[in-house]
Amino acid sequence: MGLVETIPGKGSYTAALSRRDALEIYGLRILLEQEAVRLVCQRANEGELAGLEGLLIELLQAAEEKAFVEVSNLDIDFHHKIWELSGNTRLVQILEGLIRQARRYLSIQTHLYETLIVGVEDHRVILDGLRGRDCRRATAAMREHLEKAAAAAVEYVKE
Numbered sequence: 453m454g455l456v457e458t459i460p461g462k463g464s465y466t467a468a469l470s471r472r473d474a475l476e477i478y479g480l481r482i483l484l485e486q487e488a489v490r491l492v493c494q495r496a497n498e499g500e501l502a503g504l505e506g507l508l509i510e511l512l513q514a515a516e517e518k519a520f521v522e523v524s525n526l527d528i529d530f531h532h533k534i535w536e537l538s539g540n541t542r543l544v545q546i547l548e549g550l551i552r553q554a555r556r557y558l559s560i561q562t563h564l565y566e567t568l569i570v571g572v573e574d575h576r577v578i579l580d581g582l583r584g585r586d587c588r589r590a591t592a593a594m595r596e597h598l599e600k601a602a603a604a605a606v607e608y609v610k611e
Contacts, residue, residue, distance in 0.1 A: 470609060471606055471609050473553070474602065474605040474606050474609055475602065475606060477550055477553050477554045478554070478598060478599075478601065478602030478605065479602070480550055481547070481550055481551075481554065481598050482594075482595055482598045482599065482602070484543060484546060484547055484550070485531065485534070485535075485547065485594050485598060486591045486594050486595055487538070487540075487543065488534050488535050488537075488538040488540070488543055488547070489534060489538075489578065489581075489582070489587070489590045489591045489594045490587055490590075490591055491537075491538035491539060491540060491543075492534055492537045492538050492582055492590075493581070493582055493585060493586075493587035493590050493591075494587070495537075495538075495539055496537045496582065500537050501537075501579070501582055501583055503533065504530065504533050504534065504537070504579055504582070505579060507526060507529055507530045507533055508530060508575050508576060508579055510526050511523065511526040511527060511529075511530055511572050511575060512572055512573075512576075514526055515571070515572045523571075523572065527571075527572070527575075528551060530575055531547075531551070532544075532547075532548075532551075534578075535547050535548075571600070571601075574593060574596065574597035574600070575597070577589075577593040577597075578590055578593045578594050578597065581593055
């Protein structure tokens with residue numbers, strides 16, 4: 453199984469989707485994004501969290517409209533905003549590298565949720581935890597969200 457991947461100046465080819473790659477990428481994302489959430493919980497102000505709320509509203513609307521590509525893009529935007537709000541530039545750089553690798557799984561997983569709204573509702577729980585300064589709840593919600601995404605990716609690429 454694979455998706456077409458294009459490398460500028462080199463052309464297009466079918467990139468294999470491996471179970472091991474999915475497990476490694478999502479395993480790292482789970483660890484690092486929980487840290488990002490913990491940092492945001494400690495340092496973000498209400499204005500910054502309001503920006504995250506705006507992205508969530510757009511994400512929920514796209515999910516209701518079953519706009520698969522937009523959901524995928526907004527999902528990444530939501531996560532990226534959390535990374536930025538963490539204030540840790542190296543963490544952002546590492547996660548940006550992982551998300552480039554994870555993109556091929558992200559493009560399939562929105563189709564794998566029983567309904568798109570179930571997958572995106574996790575973001576509400578993350579944001580609610582952040583707003584309430586409940587770091588434990590917010591990090592647990594991020595972990596659970598990414599574990600579901602990992603399970604969907606692994607199920608898709610079963611070897």
